[in-house]
Amino acid sequence: MQTDSPTRREIGVFDSGVGGFTVLRELRTLLPTAPLRYLADTAYAPYGSRTPDDIRARSFAITEHLVEQGAGLIVIACNTATAHAIEALRARWPDLPFVGTEPGIKPAVAASRNGRIGLLATAATAASERLLALIERHAGDRQVVVQGCPGIVDHIEAGDLDSAELRALVRQHCEPLRAAGVDTALLGCTHYPLIEPLWHEALGADVQLLRIETAVARRAADLWQPDAGPPALHIDTSGDPTALRGWIAHVLGWREPDVRRWPAAR
Numbered sequence: 001m002q003t004d005s006p007t008r009r010e011i012g013v014f015d016s017g018v019g020g021f022t023v024l025r026e027l028r029t030l031l032p033t034a035p036l037r038y039l040a041d042t043a044y045a046p047y048g049s050r051t052p053d054d055i056r057a058r059s060f061a062i063t064e065h066l067v068e069q070g071a072g073l074i075v076i077a078c079n080t081a082t083a084h085a086i087e088a089l090r091a092r093w094p095d096l097p098f099v100g101t102e103p104g105i106k107p108a109v110a111a112s113r114n115g116r117i118g119l120l121a122t123a124a125t126a127a128s129e130r131l132l133a134l135i136e137r138h139a140g141d142r143q144v145v146v147q148g149c150p151g152i153v154d155h156i157e158a159g160d161l162d163s164a165e166l167r168a169l170v171r172q173h174c175e176p177l178r179a180a181g182v183d184t185a186l187l188g189c190t191h192y193p194l195i196e197p198l199w200h201e202a203l204g205a206d207v208q209l210l211r212i213e214t215a216v217a218r219r220a221a222d223l224w225q226p227d228a229g230p231p232a233l234h235i236d237t238s239g240d241p242t243a244l245r246g247w248i249a250h251v252l253g254w255r256e257p258d259v260r261r262w263p264a265a266r
Contacts, residue, residue, distance in 0.1 A: 010035045010234075011224060012066030013075040014059075017045035017157045017239075018247055019191030020077025023101065025252065026217035027075070033231040034224060037069055039262060042239030046153035047080040048122025048189070055124065059085035060092065065236070065262060067093065075099045075220050077213075079121060079189050083128035099220045103131065103188040104212050106138040111208060112184040115142045118177035118207075120199070121188030123148035131188075145180045149173040149189070156191045159247050167198055174202035187211045194251065236262040 011031070013024050017040050024038050039062050041047075047055050059081050063074055074089070074096060076082045082100035090098055103125075108117045117139070125131055126148035135144050152173070155166045177185055185207050187193055193211045200209060233256070237244045241259040248254050 009070045009072065010037045010066075010232075011073045011075060011220060012037050012039070012063070012069070012071030013077050014039040014041065014062045014066065014081070015078040015190060016040075016047035016058075016080065017042045017153065017191070018244070018251070019153065019156070019189060019194070020075075021248070021252060022190050022193045022211075022213040023075060023077035023216050026214050027220060028233070030217050030221045031224060034226065035230070035232040035234075037066060037071065037234040037236065039066060040235070040237040040239070040244055042157065042237050042244060044238060045157050046122065047078060048124045048148075048153060049150065050124065052084040052124070052128075055081055055084040056088055059089060063089055063093065067096065069234075071096075073097050073099070073220060073224055075101075075216065077101055077190050077216065079103065080124045080128075083125050083130040097223050099216060099223065101190060101212060101216050102134060103186045104210055104215065105134045105144070105186070108184050108186050108210055109138055109140065109142050111210065112142065112182075114181065114183045116145070116180055116182045116184075117142055118145045118147065118180065118182035118185040118203075119188050120147050120149050120173060120177075120185060120192060122153065123150050125188055143180065145177055145182055147173055147176050149192075152195075153189065153191050156194050159250055161195050161251070162198070166195070167201075170195070170198045171202045174199065177203060177207070182207060184208050184210065233257050235259045238262055
């Protein structure tokens with residue numbers, strides 16, 4: 001039986017961890033009066049190394065929580081969860097609008113000058129059937145080099161945005177794109193814009209870098225029906241609230257949000 005809250009007063013946003021804050025940041029800009037609830041599933045991050053069944057199970061549990069809290073719109077601020085769970089979520093909650101996050105293959109094709117496009121993604125996204133279908137639908141005869149990037153999310157989750165080890169890992173993952181001569185690269189994970197300067201450095205000045213979080217937030221803004229309630233920002237996490245609060249302050253400069261543990265300690 002579908003468990004809907006009697007009131008729909010929030011936009012629910014979730015990600016495997018901190019990457020979805022790039023989408024949340026855009027939502028706060030576009031919808032400054034909207035009540036927002038973000039859930040960072042940091043105890044299970046990164047999703048990119050988990051099985052599709054695990055990703056779907058986590059996505060169902062999180063959506064259940066967001067609906068119970070009053071979400072009237074769910075933003076899946078995670079490419080991996082979108083690739084493996086969004087259709088199942090829509091089937092489970094047919095009356096609830098979902099906005100997913102997917103690599104912008106179509107705009108990348110339009111932007112590319114030489115027809116060679118790179119996609120930097122988690123291993124799970126890179127291997128997903130949904131991504132393959134997107135490429136087949138939109139790429140035509142263009143070459144799309146898909147590069148899984150294990151290890152990157154772990155550094156970002158830990159608050160490491162600029163270490164020598166991370167820079168070396170970024171260069172390693174970018175090498176196949178450079179070898180293929182791509183002129184356009186997609187950041188296929190919402191974590192990746194948090195280290196955008198490192199991707200630019202590794203790919204070179206001639207490669208244009210595309211990101212997706214603004215388009216996701218705009219789609220959510222188009223679907224959102226404003227409620228009369230006051231604006232608010234709630235942040236939940238399956239991991240350590242103190243650690244996440246410190247990450248938010250250090251990386252985003254936000255000091256006002258309270259961060260609570262989910263599920264709550266008994």
